[in-house]
Amino acid sequence: MYERKIPLPLDCGLHLTREVLNGKWKPAILNAISLDIVRPSEMVRALSDASKRVLNTQLRELENHGIIGKTIYQQYPSKVEYFLTDLGKSLMPVIDAMNYWGDQNRSILKPLIAADTIVAEPSGSGCQTYQSMVKVHNAAIA
């Protein structure tokens, strides 16, 4: 575990939430779990731009923060399934709102972000797969 040298601001809800969601793949992981992509190997496939290592690390942090839990099946082939805790479920509306807002404003945001940042179009893998699943999800909700 990395030893932080600068204390985190945790006295307002905003910072607490920011800390819980702080990680390049954490929102995507939570979304994936809510879409029933619950096994590590499935996530590695779905979030193909993230390495196995990073996913493991962020999964562990989410677990430590009480957002997700894991079920370990003692069997062959070894099998693990993550799930949202009640706390995690209560966070999903936030994730969904982020997802929705980003989707709704994609056409405005992408060029602005691209202009402000050097962005190379993802090399084909990206999260297209993930994206299509999101749509299924939204459709299911609606």
Place this chain on the structure above:
Amino acid sequence: MYERKIPLPLDCGLHLTREVLNGKWKPAILNAISLDIVRPSEMVRALSDASKRVLNTQLRELENHGIIGKTIYQQYPSKVEYFLTDLGKSLMPVIDAMNYWGDQNRSILKPLIAADTIVAEPSGSGCQTYQSMVKVHNAAIA
């Protein structure tokens, strides 16, 4: 402007939103603006743990991303006011939801985060001021 070497994943709403909100003080800045803390010097006072420099930088990024705008008053003493664009306003429900969720679960989250991270209690300044203002805000909404 920093030249990114690894392309950002921007093809799903979640990542777009994450990128827009990516910055230690961005959510706090947006919340501050919605609380009518709109002048740079006011923000420096309210978010006392953030340096003037970082605030300026994140303000500029939010501006570049179309979330906020600024009005410059040509007068003495020189005066600048930031405001939420329509896009920014549409993002506020997400910020408010993050704020609310964190507030509601503070008692659960703080110990878990603290156990997972070396956290020194803020030295007195912190965002207490900011926090109390948030409460006023919530009260005003309710």
Place this chain on the structure above:
DNA sequence: CCCAGTGGGGAGAAATTTATCCCCCATTAA
């Protein structure tokens, strides 16, 4: 024995974000 699939994680480098220091410009008052 070696390979494949499933779940994990150490070590160190590289990338990115924050923090620190210190200076700039403009205007006005003393």
Place this chain on the structure above:
DNA sequence: TTAATGGGGGATAAATTTCTCCCCACTGGG
């Protein structure tokens, strides 16, 4: 002229996060 206020930003160091490479254990099939 010299402060003082208000808004900005360069340069560089330090902190933090992410990436890459590689290894561990288990079990079943060539």
